[in-house]
Amino acid sequence: MENNKIFAKRQCLSRSELLDFVAGNMTDAEQHEIENHLLDCPLCESAIDSLNANPQLLIALPSEYPGVKSELSRKRSVIGIPFIMRWAAALLIPIVAGFAVYFYTKSNDYKSSLTMEVAPLPPEQLVTRGEQSEQNSSEDLKASQLYQLADYRKAAEAYKVLLAKEPDNENYMLYLGISLLLDKQLKEAIPNFESLRFNSAKYYEPASWYLAISNIQLNENDNARLLLQELAAKQGDYTEKAQEMLKQIAE
Amino acid sequence: MRVVEQTISDEQLITRFRMSGDMSVIGELYNRYAHLVMGVCYKLLGNEEDAYDHTMLLFEKLTSTLGSAEISSFNNWIYTAATNLCITTIRSKKSSNYIKSVPLDEVTELAAEPEQTDHDVQNVSADLLEQAILQLSDIQQNCILKFFYEKKSYKSISLELDLPENMVKSHLQNGKKNLRKLLDAYHGK
Numbered sequence: 010m011e012n013n014k015i016f017a018k019r020q021c022l023s024r025s026e027l028l029d030f031v032a033g034n035m036t037d038a039e040q041h042e043i044e045n046h047l048l049d050c051p052l053c054e055s056a057i058d059s060l061n062a063n064p065q066l067l068i069a070l071p072s073e074y075p076g077v078k079s080e081l082s083r084k085r086s087v088i089g090i091p092f093i094m095r096w097a098a099a100l101l102i103p104i105v106a107g108f109a110v111y112f113y114t115k116s117n118d119y120k121s122s123l124t125m126e127v128a129p130l131p132p133e134q135l136v137t138r139g140e141q142s143e144q145n146s147s148e149d150l151k152a153s154q155l156y157q158l159a160d161y162r163k164a165a166e167a168y169k170v171l172l173a174k175e176p177d178n179e180n181y182m183l184y185l186g187i188s189l190l191l192d193k194q195l196k197e198a199i200p201n202f203e204s205l206r207f208n209s210a211k212y213y214e215p216a217s218w219y220l221a222i223s224n225i226q227l228n229e230n231d232n233a234r235l236l237l238q239e240l241a242a243k244q245g246d247y248t249e250k251a252q253e254m255l256k257q258i259a260e
Numbered sequence: 261m262r263v264v265e266q267t268i269s270d271e272q273l274i275t276r277f278r279m280s281g282d283m284s285v286i287g288e289l290y291n292r293y294a295h296l297v298m299g300v301c302y303k304l305l306g307n308e309e310d311a312y313d314h315t316m317l318l319f320e321k322l323t324s325t326l327g328s329a330e331i332s333s334f335n336n337w338i339y340t341a342a343t344n345l346c347i348t349t350i351r352s353k354k355s356s357n358y359i360k361s362v363p364l365d366e367v368t369e370l371a372a373e374p375e376q377t378d379h380d381v382q383n384v385s386a387d388l389l390e391q392a393i394l395q396l397s398d399i400q401q402n403c404i405l406k407f408f409y410e411k412k413s414y415k416s417i418s419l420e421l422d423l424p425e426n427m428v429k430s431h432l433q434n435g436k437k438n439l440r441k442l443l444d445a446y447h448g449k
Binding site: 014015016020021022023024027037038040041044045047048049050051052053055056057058059060062063066067069070072073074 | 436
């Protein structure tokens with residue numbers, strides 16, 4: 010055997026490799042290479058232990074460095090603020106920023122700010138699954154991780170596999186629809202939202218909202234208007250967003 | 261936006277930062293290591309909030325420490341820095357106050373520990389390596405052979421030898437360490 014196989018060096022695990030390893034989504038050869046690396050790398054070993062203990066650990070960690078100046082400012086301002094508040098801020102800022110950009114442009118450009126408008130659901134909802142089989146749990150985690158990593162195309166594929174196994178799982182259907190929408194596969198996304206509107210009391214409102222967004226993207230503003238009017242008339246989570254969106258598509 | 265090529269080694273990145281002050285280097289090192297540092301901090305501190313704060317603090321300090329710290333292997337260095345930072349926090353038992361008051365250069369000083377390299381052992385002959393393997397204890401030898409020669413995973417070795425996975429890993433780690441020592445001895449170190 011070549012000695013350099015035993016003492017071979019490799020780079021530490023990337024964020025996606027780390028998530029894949031913990032979820033068991035690797036080939037035997039990839040897994041072996043990483044297990045060899047782990048024998049000498051307490052850094053990666055610790056990260057795997059921690060992620061095994063807390064699969065949601067990396068959600069709050071930005072995938073890109075926010076920059077030295079902004080990070081220094083952030084440190085000064087956030088120390089002492091409860092973590093839950095930071096979570097809330099992390100969820101709200103993209104939504105608020107999305108609408109700020111949206112209103113600022115005040116034109117048909119709103120169609121191009123799709124990602125911000127859609128504003129993926131909070132991570133809490135990602136882990137609140139319905140009853141699921143044990144064999145689906147690792148695939149479920151993988152789909153959830155791909156969604157969190159904003160790899161919506163692969164997330165959609167993963168949710169399709171899950172949904173094939175559990176066709177009645179409304180959660181999978183919703184996330185499949187949102188993943189397809191964010192990947193701009195609008196015509197594939199729509200049947201999922203329509204099905205949820207027809208069959209699911211729990212996801213009726215989010216399905217209506219995402220269906221409206223899909224229709225706007227397809228220039229089907231009349232269809233979108235009907236859906237938004239319905240949401241705007243209800244007292245629910247989407248009331249205000251629907252009212253604002255109605256104003257935008259009227260302009 | 262990432263402007264640093266991912267193929268550049270950590271050491272090349274650090275040299276670039278020292279020569280040009282290129283701040284995208286910090287972004288690339290964050291991209292390569294922040295998730296791992298977060299894991300180390302979480303393992304030691306036990307909660308997400310402190311782990312997040314310590315991770316960010318470490319990367320915030322990189323801009324001032326990269327220029328002067330002696331770093332031959334960045335992953336070893338940042339692991340030691342993160343560990344020492346967390347241990348100091350645990351000792352102080354006042355994590356939030358500590359974050360505010362930690363001296364700027366402390367992370368660098370804390371991380372000044374010797375780093376292990378495999379430069380020499382990577383060049384030994386296959387015969388010498390096999391000779392060294394034969395000198396290991398039976399269990400270490402067995403684990404090394406199954407893992408490196410038969411390409412078996414921790415899990416399958418654990419099933420074959422009826423040992424817990426962490427014991428298999430431990431035998432592999434100790435086996436590798438002993439091999440290094442034996443190979444170093446052959447080289448007269």
